[in-house]
Amino acid sequence: MIDKEHLHAFFYPETVAVIGASATPGKVGHTIVANMIGAGYKGKLYPVNPKASEIEGLPVVNDIAGLPPGLDLGVISVPRQFVLPSMEALAERGTKAAIIITAGFKEVGREGYELEREIIELCERTGMALLGPNCLGMINTAVGVNASFATGQPKPGSIAFFSQSGALCVAILDWALGENIGFSKFVSLGNKAVLDEADMLDYLNRDRDTSVILGYVENVEHGDAFLEAARRTCLNKPVIMIKSGTTAAGAKAASSHTGAIAGSDQTYTAAFHQSGVIRVGDVATLFNLAQAFSSQPxxxxxxxxxxxxxxxxxxxxxxxxxxxxxxxxxxxxxxxxxxxxxxxxxxxxxxxxxxxxxxxxxxxxxxxxxxxxxxxxxxxxxxxxxxxxxxxxxxxxxxxxxxxxxxxxxxxxxxxxxxxxxxxxxxxxxxxxxxxxxxxxxxxxxxxxxxxxxxHRPESEYAPVERDLEQAAKVIREHERRSQPEIVEFEAQQVLRAYHLPTPATTLARSSDEAVAAAEEIGYPVVLKIASPDISHKSDVGGVKVNLQDAGEVMAAFKDITARAQRMRREAYIAGCLVQEMAPAGVKEVIIGFKRDDQFGPMLMFGLGGIYVEIMKDIAFKLAPLSRRDAFEIVREIRSYMLLKGLKGEPPVNFAALEDIILTMSQLALDFPQVLEAEFNPVLVNNERAIVADVRMTLRLKDQ
Amino acid sequence: MIDKEHLHAFFYPETVAVIGASATPGKVGHTIVANMIGAGYKGKLYPVNPKASEIEGLPVVNDIAGLPPGLDLGVISVPRQFVLPSMEALAERGTKAAIIITAGFKEVGREGYELEREIIELCERTGMALLGPNCLGMINTAVGVNASFATGQPKPGSIAFFSQSGALCVAILDWALGENIGFSKFVSLGNKAVLDEADMLDYLNRDRDTSVILGYVENVEHGDAFLEAARRTCLNKPVIMIKSGTTAAGAKAASSHTGAIAGSDQTYTAAFHQSGVIRVGDVATLFNLAQAFSSQPxxxxxxxxxxxxxxxxxxxxxxxxxxxxxxxxxxxxxxxxxxxxxxxxxxxxxxxxxxxxxxxxxxxxxxxxxxxxxxxxxxxxxxxxxxxxxxxxxxxxxxxxxxxxxxxxxxxxxxxxxxxxxxxxxxxxxxxxxxxxxxxxxxxxxxxxxxxxxxHRPESEYAPVERDLEQAAKVIREHERRSQPEIVEFEAQQVLRAYHLPTPATTLARSSDEAVAAAEEIGYPVVLKIASPDISHKSDVGGVKVNLQDAGEVMAAFKDITARAQRMRREAYIAGCLVQEMAPAGVKEVIIGFKRDDQFGPMLMFGLGGIYVEIMKDIAFKLAPLSRRDAFEIVREIRSYMLLKGLKGEPPVNFAALEDIILTMSQLALDFPQVLEAEFNPVLVNNERAIVADVRMTLRLKDQ
Incomplete structure (x- = not known):
């Protein structure tokens, strides 16, 4: 989190030094000084240049060491090799904020990346707020600050704009001048070494001069911080954003541009939607909306x-x-x-x-x-x-x-x-x-x-899900110990039980009599499955019999299954048979899963089983944690929702039961960051209840 | 079809009379004269006004009878009650073309509609080309004709524009002036009493000054003429159009506006798509495309x-x-x-x-x-x-x-x-x-x-479908005679046979021995159905038995079905049982149908049976006649096409067989205009063949 005082010094500086100021018109170091003067800056402005004595009528300071201590903002436009020394010298003087205009850092490869890391560490040590590197600068029309090398001064207005692309800043500024659109703050984020979108949202949320916030991002690195800042801000004022690099071709172009790795478009869609950010596809729409939001109730x-x-x-x-x-x-x-x-x-x-x-x-x-x-x-x-x-x-x-x-x-x-x-x-x-x-x-x-x-929707409720965390943790730890990334079958069932998830009633029967007793308990029809830690593909040994209708059938099936297994796998330990309830009538199969996104964390998915998810791509997504309303929404966002609601007089499925399972999946995803992805597939649901019939989880092992 | 010479006189008039010309600036009758002069018109211009003697420096003719004979174009802007007499007087003088600016016709109700009919009849009699009524007029920049009351003269260019809405003409003209966009022809169609979109397309197709054609329509009355003109034109130059009134709210607004009844949006989508018209949703896109098409290869x-x-x-x-x-x-x-x-x-x-x-x-x-x-x-x-x-x-x-x-x-x-x-x-x-x-x-x-x-796609092939027209006509005539709109069951099957459509092998067996013989012939398993003209709901009397595996089962089923039917319907004549082949394994159900659109004729539809069509609305549409390529496309345009292609190693269905059935349906729709709609549902298809398992047709009876 950036120090608030330093962020204030950044936007409302009373003293500004331009490191690398130049007397030669056309040079970036000259444009910045000229822009500050042109914007009507009322504070103290210090051009810093080792050789010059006067720039645009201002006396020049020849060395950062010659600047007054406790400077508010240093704007750095010097060759790359002098950037870190300049930052150090500014820090030395107790400078609160800096803008690095200079390019050639993370975006150009290893060496630049290392240099940028050093600058970040310096800022972390000193608490300096830093914009850039590789950016156009910043404009605050409220106090006549134009610490940028942009061409043209925007007029004051209530729209704030931040952009990861400096070029877009240039283009939009020129366009806004033609359209007579004013801005409160105008920020080119560049490489986002320190200040990023989340910082902007948080600051602009509190900024009285800003009524609408516009943003252009190519990637979001700190998903959590972004989500939190966006949620808070959107409750207060509208945030309208373009997210580019969302297609394969766009992502390829983006990664060569800033070295940014764009996440999946689905994740960003979910992130924007859940945090209330209004996402638009093009610049014209961005400004159409901005004008509407900034002027009408x-x-x-x-x-x-x-x-x-x-x-x-x-x-x-x-x-x-x-x-x-x-x-x-x-x-x-x-x-x-x-x-x-x-x-x-x-x-x-x-x-x-x-x-x-x-x-x-x-x-x-x-x-x-x-x-x-x-x-x-x-x-x-x-x-x-x-x-x-x-x-x-x-x-x-x-x-x-x-x-x-x-x-x-x-x-x-x-x-x-x-x-x-x-x-x-x-x-x-x-x-x-x-x-x-x-x-x-x-x-x-x-x-x-x-x-x-x-x-105006009601506040989200995030109810805790009851579970036996230790029981689940034991299973996961055990897999980590064995370097076994896949959790399936019996052990996966243990995790389900730890989360009190409804599963098909299952009893281990050691004898045919026990099997019949279990079946009577569960109710016919039942399924029998061979129970053996040594047999994983049960069907291969004829180890599964379904739809057994009475005691006779169960008894025969038990004998047949165990005998056959013993014959085919002589070395296997046969514990007996699992007696399991059959899927009830009118049941529908759905899939509930999640995948962990590098930036935004676990993203839950929901869809109907079979062709709906795989072929029709009829899937809804939401980022965890899900609120009760999120769960309500996700099951209704798929096109095939009508099938769950029931066709032709069919009763609807038990939606509440489904939503409970979705919320539990969300909890599981939050409880265990080492679970990369998980899938309840199928979840069987009818109008009475929903049960998780099968489950699969994948761990990220530590040495991977 | 409009006389070509008259249409040429309309666009390139050498003599123009303005009926209702006025000397008072601001009046429509003045604006038209001023616009003609302002556009630099080089031909003879006659203001007609009973009282005035000079308008804008031109001598005034006091009566249409005083105009020279064989006039090219008369522009009428007089109160409604004088419009028809003016038209008659112009016709009297052998005038080739006219524009009626005056409003108050079809769009205001019954009386106006009748008046408009009289004008149309006059034009049909005399061959006069007529634009309007209720329009803004026409501009041809190539020869300095501005026979409109628009404000502002567009500059010459290669874009032609026609519009059913005069307001849109006004707005677009003003916008184009600001954007420096030029036009070749600019036409406000108004009520389209005589000249309509199809005439415009045909004319502009041949117009050397036009490289791109833009249009705005709210409805198309003569679908066939439009389709033909559009197809011809699009092969030569691009046609870009907006079709409005496509939603329920839009259609409601449109019908109150011009009394036009907009057809279904699906029909227009199919019509535009198949004829090559580029459809856009908004005016900005219309002109973005126009500029691109008019200037670059x-x-x-x-x-x-x-x-x-x-x-x-x-x-x-x-x-x-x-x-x-x-x-x-x-x-x-x-x-x-x-x-x-x-x-x-x-x-x-x-x-x-x-x-x-x-x-x-x-x-x-x-x-x-x-x-x-x-x-x-x-x-x-x-x-x-x-x-x-x-x-x-x-x-x-x-x-x-x-x-x-x-x-x-x-x-x-x-x-x-x-x-x-x-x-x-x-x-x-x-x-x-x-x-x-x-x-x-x-x-x-x-x-x-x-x-x-x-x-550049290959030319469409419309191969004739072999059929026994007379056999099908007999069935349809018989239903018309009986005033029975629904053709189902046995008689519908006769139509299928007349079109040589594959149906499930079916034999009428009069005895159980005959049934066994038929089953052996067809191959097991088979279905048995009661055959009686007096029993329509076969299942109600237990008259259907499926999946009969051998001679014994067939024999027993025959006896059971016939005995039961006789017992339950004592009065019914029982012919025996139909022995029918079972649907083969791996079969998929699809629906092939058509509905007749008032403007555009039969529109074919294709989709997968069950929830795909009904719930997922996964349907593709094309207007008849379908070419072989249209049939190829329609089965591939649905989202669930993957299911027909085969999942997980499953073989694809026999697409050619499906396409044959679709082409036959297209033929049937063209052969019998009295068939309002028809549906082959289901059509059963696997990787070997496709058969029409059931069919239903609805006739438009003459007295309806």
Whole structure:
């Protein structure tokens, strides 16, 4: 965890030194100094250069040793071999934070990696906050800090942005200048030697200048820290992120780029989803959402009302809304009557409300007012086609006025470009997101509604699962001792028992009489299996007989199985037979498993057995620990959920029993970090109960 | 079919009259005259107005009767009640084409609908080509015709656009002016009383000024004409369309808008796909594709090479490419060596080729030249991040030069907005599509590659299916005579036989001896079913016995079935028993069916039986007639195709046999328009053969 005071010094420095400052325009060391001055920095700025005497009108300090002690921020842009000495000298002076602009570290191979390690250790020793290396720098518009070599100063705003890619920072900054988008903080993370996404989230969560956080990541190294920071932050303000390098080709490109190893896309999807991070696929969407979130209240429900002066765009909007989580609001009778009071008779009074091509600003305002008054309307989208008669700017004015008093989120889509340009600027300036076409508008409103739902869902419950930890640990320790990574069969069953998991009723019978007694106890039909530590493939020796219906059949089967086994495996010790209950009628097979991700820990999976998981890839994933609601959700997220719910009058399976087993699997994954993966397969479930019929676990052995 | 000469007169009029011309600026009748003049129209323009004497410097004709005979185009903008008389007067003068701007026809209800019918009949009688009513008009930039009341003149270009929504025309025109996009033809279709999408496609297909056709439709009324026109056109030039009103909410909005009834989205998807139309979901994509298609050659394969000066955008591009039909090209050893010759050692030499942030225009040019030389590269995307050192305009210059000589499609993504604005204009002007972010670029290239594949696939073969038409017709006629819409059981089997479809071997046995003889002939095991025209639910009387293994079982079953039937249904005539072969081992059940769409005719469906179709909605659709390749594709388009291919060493099913049945179903659908829907369910298929085990057909009776 980074020292809060040092992080504050990083973002709000009162003294800044630029190590490697240059008097030559075009050089990075010059751009940084010029950017600081251009941003209107009010603190003390020290250019450091061994030779120069003045840079951009500022006196130059020739040596870090000549800087005042207790400096807030040092920005380092010197050749690689001088970076570590510079860091040491800064540390010597008690500097609180640093930015290393210089590249050539972890991303270029072994030598750079070692150098970066040394810098990290220095920071760990001294508590210095460090951004980079290999980054563009940092901008804080609130206090005129532009400690970067970016071209162009962003204007102040409430959107914060951090990015693992410096190039994306450059591109987005240029784009935002053109789109008139402002930023609170703008951070290029570079190699993330010390400060990473989790630190940014934690800081920006508390930052009063920031209302929306945007991020671009190629990989997350510390999954736990990220998840915790993201969860905390998302409860407070929206976090919208792009995760790249998610495909095979992308991951290949990423690993050559920063040496980062991207985890599986499924893991990131689960991590973002569970922590409330809104994930988008492209930069345009990132900013569409940012503008919506930063300027309008969240819709408190899914009902969208559309007011339009033309039919086609209204249809496109209804189409897009219908494909989203939103609903086209059904307007109340009263609302429709109020609309009829002033709209021409050939208008369309239900939703989309088509106020016709000759609508003036007043008609727009009245229609939006009436629609916004309808208690069943949660968000309003106003479409305007620049027909010859429409009053474009006046309508924008009217909307701005109306939106303020409605208290509901209002969005605009002024179609086109040239004739609506001025109105669009007016709307954006007034905090009404305005789009050129309806699709982007609907997608933004949907994202806000989904975030509203996420933010207001009840708190997650993580109930402890009762278990006999020592009993399970014994089995696992024993396998570790024997360097045996696979836990199967009898020993795996012991782990199930330690977790009080329901398994098929099983009794060891040493004689045919005992077998019959056990079968009567369990109830017919039963299964008999040879019980011998020396016979692993039971079927090979005819060691399994299923569907035995009565005492006679059980007795015969016992004799047959044991005799045959003795004959075929003379050396084997035969303990007798296991008498096991048969799978009940109407049973379905599901698979519950987990795999441990290097970054994010255990990821649970759930799916129907057979072709559903293997062929249809119909699997749901969640990261452990799972809450009771997570378990509820994971069984309902698969496409084949309908089969569990029951078709054609069939009763539903016992979902609670399934969810219990899923929560137990989550607990098991957390209890034993040395278990790499585990699978309950199949779990048999019908409308009465669920039992774990087979299990397999794989350990990571210490010497591996 | 519209007279070609009249259609030519419509688009290239040498004489134009504006009926309802006005001297008052802001009035539609004035805007049209002003637009014609503003567009630089060189032909004869006649404003028609009963009272005025001069409009915009032109002498006014007071009456249509005063116009010269044989006029090319009349544009009508008069109150609704004067529209039909105006049309009649124009027809009287032998006018070749007309545009009705006036609204208030089909879209407003019964009265308007009747009026529109009268106008249509007039056009049918006189052969006049008619656009509208209820439209914005038409623009042909090639000859300075702007017969519309749009605001703003589009510049000439090679993109044609037609739209059912006038509002979308307005919005897109305004947007295109801002984006500097030119058009060849720009048509607002309105109510499509006479000219519709099919006419546009046919005309624009032959239009030399048009290289890409864009369309927006809410519904297609004449599916056959559309399909034919689209197929022909797409073989020649790309057609990119938006179909709206595809969801329930959208369809509801559409039907209130134009009175159009949108067909099912699946039908449109199949229609567009089979005719080669590229379907997009939003306006931004429509124009992204239009720019790509109108300026670059098609990629001749899927291999994309990326040259970039930064890592992050390269990764985003690789991600997007990996999720598309494109592949990140594997560069040849020789290409990599040639890159190593001049790139810095820390560049990335495989694809994406990262030429590093300090790349100048020369390095860009060399890298693109080398990559384009690689025979395995089919398309090149050049990414530029506006770093401090990059030469933005010079790089654009270099690209323009290189792209011309490479002969391969080259695309640019100059990230950002302000600093790259000039370069982007230069690129666009030179015909290199330039995007602000990589995702849109990749999607455009993918669409071009997919179109290349579609365009170059072998011609479709529509082989006739052998059948006994008269035999099938007899069954259908008999049902029509009896007003019995459902064809099932024995009579449905007769239809199957008429189409030579494989059915389970079945013999009618009148005695138990005959039954045994039949069983020996068919081969055990067999099924016995009661044969009686008076017993429809066979199982209810215990009339079915399956899996009979030998003569004894067959004999006993025959006696049991017939005796029981006689006892339970004393009045029934018992013909004996049907002896039928059992479904062979390893058999899979599939469903082959069709439904007749009002606009597009029979739509075939294919899917696996049981939960796959019903629960997983795993169904593929194609419109009849199906070619041999369509049949090949439809069985492979379902997600559960893997099950037919065979899991775990299982042999694949006999696909050819399945495809034959599908083609026969297609033939049946074409042969009998009165069959509304039919279903072969199940069709049993294993690796040897496929048989139709059951069938059901529904007729549209004439009096319904």
């Amino acid at each position: 969240l819709p408190k429900g899914p009902n969208l009302a559309v007011v339009t002066n033309s039919g086609g765009p209204g249809i496109l909007t209804a189409d897009t809304a219908d494909r989203s989580s939103l609903t086209m609001a059904a307007l109340s009778q009263r609302t429709i009557q109020r609309l009829q009071d002033f709209l021409p008779s050939y208008a369309a009074f239900y939703n989309p409300v088509d106020i016709i091509g000759d609508a003036d600003a007043t008609r727009y305002r009245k229609a939006v007012d009436v629609v916004a008054d309808d208690p069943m309307v949660h968000a309003i989208l106003v479409l305007l086609t620049p027909t010859a008669t429409v009053q474009i700017e006046e309508t924008a004015e009217a909307l701005i006025h109306t939106a303020r008093r409605s208290g509901k989120p209002v969005f605009a889509c002024f179609m086109g470009k040239t004739r609506v340009a001025k109105a669009r600027d007016m709307l954006m300036e007034a905090g009404i997101p305005c789009y050129a076409f309806p699709e982007a508008a609907v997608r933004s409103i949907e994202a806000m509604y989904k975030y509203y739902i996420w933010k | 098609l990629p001749k394969g899927p291999n994309l090479a990326v040259v970039t000066n930064s890592g992050g955008p390269g990764i985003l591009t690789a991600d997007t490419a990996d999720r598309s039909s494109l592949t990140m090209a594997a560069l040849s050893q020789r290409t990599i060596q040639r890159l190593q010759d001049f790139l810095p050692s820390y560049a990335a030499f495989y694809n994406p080729v990262d030429i590093i942030g300090d790349a100048d225009a020369t390095r860009y040019r060399k890298a693109v030249d080398v990559v384009a030389d690689d025979p395995m590269v089919h398309a090149i995307l050049v990414l530029l991040t506006p770093t401090a050192t990059v030469q933005i305009e010079e790089t654009a210059e270099a690209l323009i030069h290189t792209a011309r000589r490479s002969g391969k499609p080259v695309f640019a993504c100059f990230m950002g907005k302000t600093r790259v604005a000039k370069a982007r204009d230069m690129l666009m002007e030179a015909g290199i599509p330039c995007y602000a972010f990589p995702e849109a670029a990749v999607r455009s290239i993918e669409a071009m590659y997919k179109y290349y594949i579609w365009k």
